[in-house]
Amino acid sequence: MRTIQLQYLIDNVIDSAELHRKYYIDRRIDADLEHIEGNPETLSVALSLLMDNSRYLHYTGGFLSLQAQNFSRKRKDGPGQLPPVGRYVKLTICHVEMENMKVHATENSVNEIERYANVREAHSIIQEHRGFLRVESFREKGCSFLLYFPISRNVAASQQTCRERILVVDDNPIQRAVIKRILLRQGYAVSTCSRGKEAVRYVEEHPQDLLVLDMMIGDITGTETYSRVLEFEPEQKAIIVSGSSPEELVVEAIRLGAGAFLPKPVSSSELAIAVRKELDKGRKTRPS
Numbered sequence: 418m419r420t421i422q423l424q425y426l427i428d429n430v431i432d433s434a435e436l437h438r439k440y441y442i443d444r445r446i447d448a449d450l451e452h453i454e455g456n457p458e459t460l461s462v463a464l465s466l467l468m469d470n471s472r473y474l475h476y477t478g479g480f481l482s483l484q485a486q487n488f489s490r491k492r493k494d495g496p497g498q499l500p501p502v503g504r505y506v507k508l509t510i511c512h513v514e515m516e517n518m519k520v521h522a523t524e525n526s527v528n529e530i531e532r533y534a535n536v537r538e539a540h541s542i543i544q545e546h547r548g549f550l551r552v553e554s555f556r557e558k559g560c561s562f563l564l565y566f567p568i569s570r571n572v573a574a575s576q577q578t579c580r581e582r583i584l585v586v587d588d589n590p591i592q593r594a595v596i597k598r599i600l601l602r603q604g605y606a607v608s609t610c611s612r613g614k615e616a617v618r619y620v621e622e623h624p625q626d627l628l629v630l631d632m633m634i635g636d637i638t639g640t641e642t643y644s645r646v647l648e649f650e651p652e653q654k655a656i657i658v659s660g661s662s663p664e665e666l667v668v669e670a671i672r673l674g675a676g677a678f679l680p681k682p683v684s685s686s687e688l689a690i691a692v693r694k695e696l697d698k699g700r701k702t703r704p705s
Contacts, residue, residue, distance in 0.1 A: 418454045420569050430464045440481035446686040447486045449602040451568040455546040463542035466535040467510050467562045482511040500549040505565040512560045580606040586616040587631040599685045613642035628655040632662035640670040
């Protein structure tokens with residue numbers, strides 16, 4: 418079993434299955450989503466089976482809503498299909514009718530809809546990961562799959578002992594504060610600088626796992642800042658979060674090695690996913 422961030426699996430499934438060509442997709446993923454444990458390959462299969470129902474539920478086009486959030490079950494009473502008391506990541510996959518959708522199952526139970534091969538297979542994979550599946554279906558209207566995965570017990574301790582370090586470089590104090598708050602909620606150790614030269618000096622004295630760079634930061638550009646850091650830290654990871662920046666600056670920063678460009682205003686989920694993807698490219702966290 419591996420520690421997994423669910424939003425990565427969701428993005429990968431959507432991209433690999435080209436679901437954006439079949440559905441209008443609305444994604445609402447909490448920025449502070451907890452980690453889960455499991456096999457990413459088999460979990461991706463389960464998510465794909467539940468997201469892409471066109472072959473199984475007579476689906477001819479429509480709206481796919483995805484919502485992922487942290488969920489805490491504190492009381493034993495309530496609907497029988499809710500998971501036991503504990504902390505979970507809850508993923509809701511909702512298919513909503515737009516043209517013509519006929520869901521034959523009308524009961525709010527997994528057994529009622531498990532005659533569909535995709536749900537049966539996905540349910541088996543979810544159970545293997547100690548997860549729970551609840552189904553809500555409505556004739557002629559749509560279908561929702563509610564998935565509950567236990568959070569990883571190992572992540573909190575590992576974050577306390579070895580937190581990845583991120584430096585946010587932005588001359589706008591509001592933007593710095595917003596980005597810092599998002600990343601702190603993700604468990605990172607976050608520092609900030611308002612100028613490029615200041616950032617270069619800071620990284621020399623305090624090595625960072627990732628730079629989050631604005632392009633227009635007063636004294637020197639974000640691209641120049643990154644270039645100077647690379648002179649003494651050639652493996653430095655970085656992403657760009659910037660507003661109306663000249664295209665040539667962004668292109669040059671990406672050529673130097675920046676992993677992603679996110680235009681402002683950036684959502685918390687987009688930032689969290691971009692940061693995690695860049696950090697996961699293989700470089701180890703620096704020792705304290």
